[in-house]
Amino acid sequence: MAGPVLLACDWGTTNLRAWTLDDVGRVAAEHDFALGVSKLAPGEAAQRFEAEVRPALQARDLPAILCGMVGSTIGWREAPYADCPAGLADLAGRLTKVAPAVRIVPGLRCEGIAGGPDVMRGEETQVLGWLAQNPERRTGRHVVCHPGTHAKWVLVEDGRIVRFVTAMTGELFAVLSHHSLLKSDAPADDDAAFDEGLAAAGEGDALAARLFTARARVVGGKAKAESTPSYLSGLLIGSEAASAPRLLLGEAPKHVVLLGDAALCTRYRRALVRRDVAVEVFDGEAAAIAGLFALGAPR
Amino acid sequence: MAGPVLLACDWGTTNLRAWTLDDVGRVAAEHDFALGVSKLAPGEAAQRFEAEVRPALQARDLPAILCGMVGSTIGWREAPYADCPAGLADLAGRLTKVAPAVRIVPGLRCEGIAGGPDVMRGEETQVLGWLAQNPERRTGRHVVCHPGTHAKWVLVEDGRIVRFVTAMTGELFAVLSHHSLLKSDAPADDDAAFDEGLAAAGEGDALAARLFTARARVVGGKAKAESTPSYLSGLLIGSEAASAPRLLLGEAPKHVVLLGDAALCTRYRRALVRRDVAVEVFDGEAAAIAGLFALGAPR
Numbered sequence: 001m002a003g004p005v006l007l008a009c010d011w012g013t014t015n016l017r018a019w020t021l022d023d024v025g026r027v028a029a030e031h032d033f034a035l036g037v038s039k040l041a042p043g044e045a046a047q048r049f050e051a052e053v054r055p056a057l058q059a060r061d062l063p064a065i066l067c068g069m070v071g072s073t074i075g076w077r078e079a080p081y082a083d084c085p086a087g088l089a090d091l092a093g094r095l096t097k098v099a100p101a102v103r104i105v106p107g108l109r110c111e112g113i114a115g116g117p118d119v120m121r122g123e124e125t126q127v128l129g130w131l132a133q134n135p136e137r138r139t140g141r142h143v144v145c146h147p148g149t150h151a152k153w154v155l156v157e158d159g160r161i162v163r164f165v166t167a168m169t170g171e172l173f174a175v176l177s178h179h180s181l182l183k184s185d186a187p188a189d190d191d192a193a194f195d196e197g198l199a200a201a202g203e204g205d206a207l208a209a210r211l212f213t214a215r216a217r218v219v220g221g222k223a224k225a226e227s228t229p230s231y232l233s234g235l236l237i238g239s240e241a242a243s244a245p246r247l248l249l250g251e252a253p254k255h256v257v258l259l260g261d262a263a264l265c266t267r268y269r270r271a272l273v274r275r276d277v278a279v280e281v282f283d284g285e286a287a288a289i290a291g292l293f294a295l296g297a298p299r
Numbered sequence: 300m301a302g303p304v305l306l307a308c309d310w311g312t313t314n315l316r317a318w319t320l321d322d323v324g325r326v327a328a329e330h331d332f333a334l335g336v337s338k339l340a341p342g343e344a345a346q347r348f349e350a351e352v353r354p355a356l357q358a359r360d361l362p363a364i365l366c367g368m369v370g371s372t373i374g375w376r377e378a379p380y381a382d383c384p385a386g387l388a389d390l391a392g393r394l395t396k397v398a399p400a401v402r403i404v405p406g407l408r409c410e411g412i413a414g415g416p417d418v419m420r421g422e423e424t425q426v427l428g429w430l431a432q433n434p435e436r437r438t439g440r441h442v443v444c445h446p447g448t449h450a451k452w453v454l455v456e457d458g459r460i461v462r463f464v465t466a467m468t469g470e471l472f473a474v475l476s477h478h479s480l481l482k483s484d485a486p487a488d489d490d491a492a493f494d495e496g497l498a499a500a501g502e503g504d505a506l507a508a509r510l511f512t513a514r515a516r517v518v519g520g521k522a523k524a525e526s527t528p529s530y531l532s533g534l535l536i537g538s539e540a541a542s543a544p545r546l547l548l549g550e551a552p553k554h555v556v557l558l559g560d561a562a563l564c565t566r567y568r569r570a571l572v573r574r575d576v577a578v579e580v581f582d583g584e585a586a587a588i589a590g591l592f593a594l595g596a597p598r
Contacts, residue, residue: 114499114512115495115521116522118515151507166511167505167508167511172510175478175479180471181467196413204504205502206543208535209539212466212467213413216415216416217414236507239507240505244505244507247508
């Protein structure tokens, strides 16, 4: 195996994942850092990258490529958004150099659902990395869902991201679980309650009303309070699965590619299969690595 | 004017409003107390009612009637729910006596939208009080909306509450404004941003996705961060106005009675009028007083 040729980082709001990659994109070493950009003071990203990230990965002299919120106004430096449609070649031509050997992948921007823009930073690298991993998907039309705090529903056509819709489902779950009448410390691991929540989601309409059912089923003696997080998770993911892809496409999709964290993908799969959508699941981290390698490997 | 004959209290989660009423239901004296049931220890409601509420209203010997969360498990004592359909006569026959001269109005329960029950405590007294104030409404079918932390959409037929739907719109606004990416201390007083939010609400579908537009319009440079609370308020109320009454009725209503806080009713009116719904606004406090008088006046 050849030595590493690239330092690749997925540097988000709460966390930084870093890998060194060899000349065919295989992982040589990896390291996680609790250096999310939300915790950094201005100017701190550059300093800690050189002082901590490079030494930990033994990557002092490697070219580096970074994606994610590190390219936002609260990151290292703002990497201007690229507009959709955009594929790997479009992003490769728009990297922002922030130090002699350090470049940041641009986020993506498209026309949103209410006259304003929609935006992403980091997910574009995963989606395009998934295309790099799967050459047979580089033609045709694909609906990709990246679940998370801000889930992304992405329409890909002939190898480029055409448009996308963001849903704040994960953040809604977090704020309701911590700060509302529905708050609970119980784990969200009750499959039956999750399925009840999916059923209560209807067609993704009237979410504020459907949310109250999570309270009423407990007050009315139909369910135990410990099942509320699972029910709430099902209700929110079910609502998103019914409605967000329709905003993207104008109709329900027949096939969805899930790309991301395995546990979260399992929940989205359950919500989508219930709606007669065919689902394939791919690993988000592997896709991120493939995307960073495709964009950053020395030529 | 005759002396007061009744001590009437709307005793909720965060606040207690008390009035003494004369023999035709006019207010003789009124007083607010920061004695919401969420702040009371077990047994404390009875003690503070006798030690503080009765003396402040000079109502030591008056019969008293209470509505609201005081009848819940965290209140004075649980007043069992009455089932829909229910009118004033039904509630009057189901008061819970908690002390020799103190009675609590039952909450209402109906079949909810997801197999479980829906519940209310306090709003039933306002809705039925509104009917008591407006005898010409005691026949026919009316859709009443009571905005609030947990907004209620209530179907009234021939003087009785037939069923209702609760929407957690006010609570969603509070948790998102305080704890999410959309948090802000700015006031929600920007009418143009409120209207933008109404437009972004669509038909009340895909709320988690539409919520992200509140972030994207600022990140994308289309709007100032200070306008986020107004936009968010419009988005949430617009979503509720488009979808919650359809859950209640199976179709959009042509006419809605708004009953509650004046400022909040103004916002709901704006959302509904935009949807070509005819709206009448009535004062919630006056309706509560009329309902408590109808249920509690000595005969």
